[in-house]
Amino acid sequence: MSSGLNDLYQQLILDHNKSPRNFRKIEKATHNAEGYNPLCGDHFTVFIEMDGDVIKDVSFQGSGCAISKASASMMTTAVKGTKKEEAEKLFEKFRSVVTRDIHKEVDDLEELGCLGALAGVAEFPARIKCASLAWHALHSALNSNGAVVSTENANAH
Amino acid sequence: MRPSSEIITKEVERTIRTPLNIARIREDFPILAQRVHGKPLVYLDNAATSQKPQAVIDSLARYYSSQNANIHRGVHTLSELATYEYEKARGKIKLFLNASDSREIIFVRGATEGINLVAQSYGKKFIKAGDEIIISAMEHHSNIVPWQLLCEQVGSVLRVIPMNDDGELLMDEYDKLLNSKTKFVSIVYLSNSLGTINPVKDIITRAHKRGIPVLVDGAQSTSHLLVDVQDLDCDFYVFSGHKVFGPTGIGALYGKTALLESMPPYQGGGDMISSVTFEKTTYNALPYKFEAGTPNIAGVIALGVAIDYVRAIGMDAIAAHERELVNYATERLSATDGIRIIGTAKEKASVVSFVMENIHAHDIGTIVDREGIAIRTGHHCTQPVMKRFGIPATARASFAFYNTTHEIDELVKALVKVKEIFGA
Numbered sequence: 132m133s134s135g136l137n138d139l140y141q142q143l144i145l146d147h148n149k150s151p152r153n154f155r156k157i158e159k160a161t162h163n164a165e166g167y168n169p170l171c172g173d174h175f176t177v178f179i180e181m182d183g184d185v186i187k188d189v190s191f192q193g194s195g196c197a198i199s200k201a202s203a204s205m206m207t208t209a210v211k212g213t214k215k216e217e218a219e220k221l222f223e224k225f226r227s228v229v230t231r232d233i234h235k236e237v238d239d240l241e242e243l244g245c246l247g248a249l250a251g252v253a254e255f256p257a258r259i260k261c262a263s264l265a266w267h268a269l270h271s272a273l274n275s276n277g278a279v280v281s282t283e284n285a286n287a288h
Numbered sequence: 289m290r291p292s293s294e295i296i297t298k299e300v301e302r303t304i305r306t307p308l309n310i311a312r313i314r315e316d317f318p319i320l321a322q323r324v325h326g327k328p329l330v331y332l333d334n335a336a337t338s339q340k341p342q343a344v345i346d347s348l349a350r351y352y353s354s355q356n357a358n359i360h361r362g363v364h365t366l367s368e369l370a371t372y373e374y375e376k377a378r379g380k381i382k383l384f385l386n387a388s389d390s391r392e393i394i395f396v397r398g399a400t401e402g403i404n405l406v407a408q409s410y411g412k413k414f415i416k417a418g419d420e421i422i423i424s425a426m427e428h429h430s431n432i433v434p435w436q437l438l439c440e441q442v443g444s445v446l447r448v449i450p451m452n453d454d455g456e457l458l459m460d461e462y463d464k465l466l467n468s469k470t471k472f473v474s475i476v477y478l479s480n481s482l483g484t485i486n487p488v489k490d491i492i493t494r495a496h497k498r499g500i501p502v503l504v505d506g507a508q509s510t511s512h513l514l515v516d517v518q519d520l521d522c523d524f525y526v527f528s529g530h531k532v533f534g535p536t537g538i539g540a541l542y543g544k545t546a547l548l549e550s551m552p553p554y555q556g557g558g559d560m561i562s563s564v565t566f567e568k569t570t571y572n573a574l575p576y577k578f579e580a581g582t583p584n585i586a587g588v589i590a591l592g593v594a595i596d597y598v599r600a601i602g603m604d605a606i607a608a609h610e611r612e613l614v615n616y617a618t619e620r621l622s623a624t625d626g627i628r629i630i631g632t633a634k635e636k637a638s639v640v641s642f643v644m645e646n647i648h649a650h651d652i653g654t655i656v657d658r659e660g661i662a663i664r665t666g667h668h669c670t671q672p673v674m675k676r677f678g679i680p681a682t683a684r685a686s687f688a689f690y691n692t693t694h695e696i697d698e699l700v701k702a703l704v705k706v707k708e709i710f711g712a
Contacts (some may be wrong), residue, residue, distance in 0.1 A: 136658050140651075140709050149711075171650050171666050172680030194680060196648035197710070254653055 137268050139258070140197070145256045147201035152208050153190040165193075166268030166280045168260055171276025173199045177207075177268040184214050186273075191249055191265060203265030209246050215273050221246070223264045229253055295669065297345035312396045315688050316597075318343040319554050327660025330695045335480045335508060335639055335686030336664050337530045340594070351586045356584055360559055374585050377592030378575070381540050384595045385525060386516040389573040390547065394541040397585050399507040402526030402541035403464060403474065405578065406503055409551040410524075411472065417443030419471040422451040424457055424486070425676055426479040429669040435474060444471070451676065455482035455631040462491065466498055466588075473502040479510035481684065482631030482666040483614070483639030485513070489520050496521065501547065507531060510515040512610055512638045514603040529587065530615040533688075538587030541578075548574050555580040606689045609685040610638050613687045617696045624700060626712055630682050641668075641682040643656050644703070647710050651683040655709060659702040662697075 157163075157178040166175045173195030180188040189211050191203045206225075210218040224243055229252045243250075252262045267280040294552075301346075309393050309667050314320050314693055317339045322329045331339060357366035359374050382390045384444070394403045401694060413522055415421065421435050446469075449462045474494045492502045501523035510517060510527040517525050524547070528539040543551075553571055557580035562570045569579045598606070617640045621627050626645040644652060653665030664684045669676045674680060 136655060136709070145710065171648075172674065173648075174680075196650040198651070218608065256649070258654060261650065 135251070141251070142196065142246045143205075145247060146199040147204040148170070148197040151191075151200055151204040153211070154204065155190045156192055157158050157188055159177050159191050162272040162275050164268045164272035164280060166264040168195070169281060170197070170265055171196065171261070173261060173264055175199070175265050175268055177203070177265060177272050179272050181215075184216075185209055186213055186218060188246055189269070191268075194265065196258075196261050198249070198252060198261040198281070199264050202262045205249070206269060208271065209244065212234055216275065217287050219270065220276065221272055225266060226250065226263060229259050234252050237245075295374060302673065303647060308601065308609050308689065310692055312611070313601070316343070318342055318345070320690060321696075322658040324418045324662070325658050326658050328660075330659075330661040330698050332685040332691065333662045334511075334663045334688040334691075335531070335668075335684065337468035338496075338511060338533045338688050339690070340533055340535070341499045341597050344590050344594045344602045347590045348535065348586050351589050353700060354588075355419060356586075358574070359585055369479045370440065370585055373589045373592075374435065374583075377588045377595075380592045381594045384515075384599060385414050385540075385542055386518050387542050388674065389545060392542055392545055394543065394548070394575045394578040395588055396526070396539050396541050397537055397584070398530070398539035399505060399526040400434075400528075402539060403431055403503065403505065404434045405541055405554045406474075406524050406543070407438045407528075409554045409578075410501075410547065411435075411438040411444075412442065413550075413552055415442055416443050418469060419444040419479060420447050420467070420469045421445070421447060422462070422465050422467075422470060422473045422475075424475055424480055425451045425475050426455065426457070426484060426486075426670065426673050428480055428507065429506065429671070430507070431474055431476055432672070434525055444470075448672075449475075451484075453677075455479065455484045455632050456633045456635075456674075457472055457486055457491075457697075459482075459490070459494075462677065465492065466500070468498075469499050470495075470498065471498055475502065476505040476507075478506075478637055478639075479517075479631070479670075479673075480639065480686075481507050481601075481670040481682065483636040483641065483686075484631060484633040485635040485637055487635075492521055506541045508638065509589065511598070511606075513607060523547055529591040532591070532594055532664070533597060534591035535584075535587045536586045540591075545574065548578070553577050553580065556712055557581040558682065559583075565596070601689060607637070609689050610687050610691075613696065614640060615686060616693045617687075617699075620696055621669060621703075624703060624709060627703065630677055630679065630692055638688075639684060639686045641681055643682055644706065644712070646712060647706060649683045651710070652683045652703070652706050656699065656702040659705065660699070661699055661702050665697070 157180050160178040161181045162179040173192050175193035178190045189207045228250050247261050254256050271280045319339050325656045357370045359371040378393050381393050447465045449457050451457050501525035503659035504522040506525050506527040511532045512597050523544050525542040530536040560572050560580040562572045630641045666681050
């Protein structure tokens with residue numbers, strides 16, 4: 132496998148794809164939002180249960196490619212128990228890492244922890260939307276307009 | 289000055305050997321010699337766009353370096369030469385489609401614009417509120433949306449011929465859809481996502497029994513099947529030049545003279561008029577009535593050269609070689625565990641769509657790309673087809689006459705790698 136592919140399809144990502152974490156519906160969800168990529172059909176719903184300012188529980192359901200599904204799964208493990216602002220900050224960092232040259236983002240990469248596994252996506256421009264989809268849905272759910280987030284909206288990168 | 293495309297035709301003819309010498313033909317396509325990610329390019333995305341032979345590329349350069357002038361309006365030498373070359377290309381397309389008259393060939397940007405032209409010109413004039421338009425379940429979005437727009441504008445209704453699990457249209461259902469309210473049928477000849485060859489001649493005959501005109505979307509069929517618009521007896525036929533080894537941004541609409549004559553212009557401007565005053569404008573004759581503004585002259589001339597190239601190889605030889613490729617790909621992919629082919633019609637050409645168990649098409653596309661293999665992954669602008677088969681997307685290998693069975697072996701090798709990565 133070429134090094135680029137090795138970076139993209141790491142064991143961690145393949146594992147999250149095969150056995151996604153928090154892959155369920157939260158019946159008592161206080162917030163939820165859909166993320167949809169009309170170009171490839173990736174479609175996820177993110178559920179959140181807020182306790183004050185804290186994301187008490189977060190989950191997702193839906194279908195998509197390995198990158199989008201693993202990213203959604205890893206996202207839920209990363210933001211569970213964090214405050215809304217922290218989750219939003221993490222989204223910003225994640226976004227900057229997957230959309231830019233990974234070597235310039237070493238600091239961000241360290242802060243991202245296991246989410247950094249998705250940094251390899253930066254080398255595959257066509258797949259950045261896959262990695263970001265669930266995060267856009269999370270952002271929309273947190274800001275609770277509940278609208279379907281499409282990767283083809285103007286601000287969806 | 290000697291018209292250059294005659295020279296090109298002779299050059300082209302010299303390069304072609306019968307039976308098809310694929311290795312020799314591939315030398316005519318400079319892009320095919322490229323390496324992608326360090327691997328020889330295996331281009332299997334011909335349904336999206338085809339590659340261009342050197343003769344087509346050269347004709348663009350030749351036009352701009354020695355013939356460039358506006359057409360139909362100058363008495364100077366260059367303008368006459370450009371006009372001659374442009375109109376000669378129209379004649380080549382007339383021959384290629386076996387239209388009865390060159391005036392029945394209208395240059396447009398591509399199949400999409402051709403369909404929009406018919407929907408907006410013919411449709412707006414002759415289709416009224418409550419009338420019905422029939423399309424099929426396997427249409428490309430470009431043969432769905434223009435009719436939906438028309439339906440919104442005039443209040444007509446879109447009806448859809450369903451298909452079976454193999455991706456074949458249900459002709460009995462088509463018969464049931466045809467009724468006194470049906471005013472138009474628009475149907476794809478060769479499905480871009482399933483590879484199905486539809487029985488368009490039969491579809492046309494059944495519509496004509498009720499006096500209903502039929503448009504055939506030839507975006508895919510034109511480069512793979514011998515098309516004879518008089519034999520089909522279709523009323524309109526559209527295709528895109530870039531899928532027939534010509535440049536992007538140029539294509540043609542064929543329409544029967546009487547129908548084209550009855551239709552109002554699609555766009556207004558220069559070249560489509562015979563006289564203009566502020567009180568009244570008289571429209572030009574066919575085909576110019578539908579060619580407002582300075583057209584894509586270079587594109588038309590280069591498309592003519594592409595048609596020369598294809599005709600020199602011969603559509604029969606092309607169809608035979610591609611049948612071999614489709615059969616070989618079908619055999620090899622079917623024999624690989626975890627791969628399921630979508631679109632198993634008895635009559636198929638040039639396209640093999642497939643899905644892999646528990647692996648999304650986009651992951652397949654990314655991984656095989658690193659092996660130098662270009663395939664299309666996604667819904668192929670046929671979302672209703674994906675919905676019909678209950679899948680989000682497919683991976684699609686689509687062939688041209690320059691592809692080889694060796695390239696299919698490379699694809700299968702890469703797909704085995706995909707399975708390894710996913711531990712499947």
